[in-house]
Amino acid sequence: MEAANQLHIIHGDLDAFFAAVEQRDNPSLLGQPVIVGGNPDSRGVVSTCSYEARLYGVKSAMPMAQAIRLCPQGIFLPVNMKLYQQVSRQVMAIMASFTPLVEQLSIDEAFLDVSGCTSLFGSAEQIAREIKRRVWQEQGLTISMGISYNKFLAKLATELGKPNGCKAISRQEIPEVLISLPVKYIWGVGEKTLKILAGMGIQTFGDLQQTSLKSLERRLGNQAHQFLQLAAGIDLRPVEADREGKSLGREITFSEDLDDREYLDNVLLDFAGQLARRLRILKMQARTITLKIRFADFRTVTRRRTIPKPSDAETVFHHTAGELIERLDLSGHKVRLIGLSLGNLCPIDDCQQGILFAEEAGAEPRELDKVLDQIRQRFGEDKITRASLMTRVKDH
Ligand code: TTP
Numbered sequence: 001m002e003a004a005n006q007l008h009i010i011h012g013d014l015d016a017f018f019a020a021v022e023q024r025d026n027p028s029l030l031g032q033p034v035i036v037g038g039n040p041d042s043r044g045v046v047s048t049c050s051y052e053a054r055l056y057g058v059k060s061a062m063p064m065a066q067a068i069r070l071c072p073q074g075i076f077l078p079v080n081m082k083l084y085q086q087v088s089r090q091v092m093a094i095m096a097s098f099t100p101l102v103e104q105l106s107i108d109e110a111f112l113d114v115s116g117c118t119s120l121f122g123s124a125e126q127i128a129r130e131i132k133r134r135v136w137q138e139q140g141l142t143i144s145m146g147i148s149y150n151k152f153l154a155k156l157a158t159e160l161g162k163p164n165g166c167k168a169i170s171r172q173e174i175p176e177v178l179i180s181l182p183v184k185y186i187w188g189v190g191e192k193t194l195k196i197l198a199g200m201g202i203q204t205f206g207d208l209q210q211t212s213l214k215s216l217e218r219r220l221g222n223q224a225h226q227f228l229q230l231a232a233g234i235d236l237r238p239v240e241a242d243r244e245g246k247s248l249g250r251e252i253t254f255s256e257d258l259d260d261r262e263y264l265d266n267v268l269l270d271f272a273g274q275l276a277r278r279l280r281i282l283k284m285q286a287r288t289i290t291l292k293i294r295f296a297d298f299r300t301v302t303r304r305r306t307i308p309k310p311s312d313a314e315t316v317f318h319h320t321a322g323e324l325i326e327r328l329d330l331s332g333h334k335v336r337l338i339g340l341s342l343g344n345l346c347p348i349d350d351c352q353q354g355i356l357f358a359e360e361a362g363a364e365p366r367e368l369d370k371v372l373d374q375i376r377q378r379f380g381e382d383k384i385t386r387a388s389l390m391t392r393v394k395d396h
Pocket residue numbers: 013014015016017018019046047048049060061107108109162163
């Protein structure tokens with residue numbers, strides 16, 4: 001019950017995404033009306049434009065020819081989708097480093113449910129601020145963040161704070177925020193519905209709240225109930241991470257390429273511990289363990305193993321990672337990056353519970369992991385570590 005009252009849903013959406021990437025990569029475009037889209041000669045449309053161009057009335061999906069008329073001094077650029085997809089993946093990876101419960105909605109937008117990881121990373125607001133900071137620092141882009149306790153309100157908070165916002169809507173603030181908001185902010189309300197609502201004299205959330213379900217149903221059919229719920233700030237839809245998105249990982253690029261096998265093994269042990277602990281906090285287990293290695297010449301290899309039963313035990317992940325690294329011929333090759341990720345995640349209730357996976361793998365019982373979790377929770381993340389990690393791996 002307590003979790004439902006806490007702000008635990010985060011929504012993030014990059015500002016003027018395609019145009020911002022172009023401005024980032026060519027600083028002479030900063031402050032300029034940049035318009036990214038198709039070819040005006042072949043009836044191309046605007047994909048997006050910088051906020052400077054928006055002042056002239058240019059919008060996504062508008063014909064390019066119209067954009068040129070509105071903003072003749074604009075800088076018109078073609079769509080470089082490959083680059084935007086690459087940036088998108090990196091931004092999504094930043095979000096996924098906090099929780100596997102990331103639901104990507106579009107190329108530049110996602111929801112996170114952080115209810116399972118606030119003890120590790122701080123409040124939802126702190127996590128949102130940290131994501132924003134990292135997206136700026138690592139990608140040179142501004143992302144607007146919204147925080148609330150359901151998806152609709154979190155997305156609304158993002159929209160209201162754009163650009164470069166970080167806005168929370170708490171339970172107490174809902175009536176005040178919603179009452180005079182235009183109904184176009186309701187998820188799913190498009191041009192057609194807007195017209196119908198206007199015809200009924202409904203302009204704001206407040207107007208909608210006063211409308212009976214019956215009269216709304218007569219005009220809008222079975223969508224009416226959903227609109228009324230949203231107008232009251234109610235949204236029960238869970239954040240649904242897609243299957244591939246359900247993974248958890250850590251990786252490190254070394255400041256100097258290295259071939260010290262023992263050191264690499266210690267890094268893997270550290271990662272296995274961190275990931276297992278995250279899983280236990282999230283009350284999840286994993287079945288697939290993936291090892292990634294990038295060599296000094298940038299050749300990148302991954303090796304993956306699916307274990308017979310889901311696990312959340314450090315020793316199982318470390319042991320499997322050790323087997324995977326054995327399969328790679330590291331001799332004579334220096335390593336630039338190493339990563340470990342867990343996939344095929346499932347909530348512990350859905351996994352076969354109560355099996356002592358670690359013991360089956362000839363490893364330590366899960367009880368030890370649990371005790372270590374409790375000590376870390378009480379005294380801090382770095383207060384306890386394995387002796388083998390003390391000397392080499394400190395701060396990945
Ligand atoms: P949006 O997030 O809707 O727009 P945006 O990021 O450009 O601007 P902001 O979020 O600050 O309002 O869409 C993300 C990207 O998707 C956008 O940069 C370009 C692309 N896109 C299209 O190609 N066509 C469209 O009609 C829309 C809406 C977006």
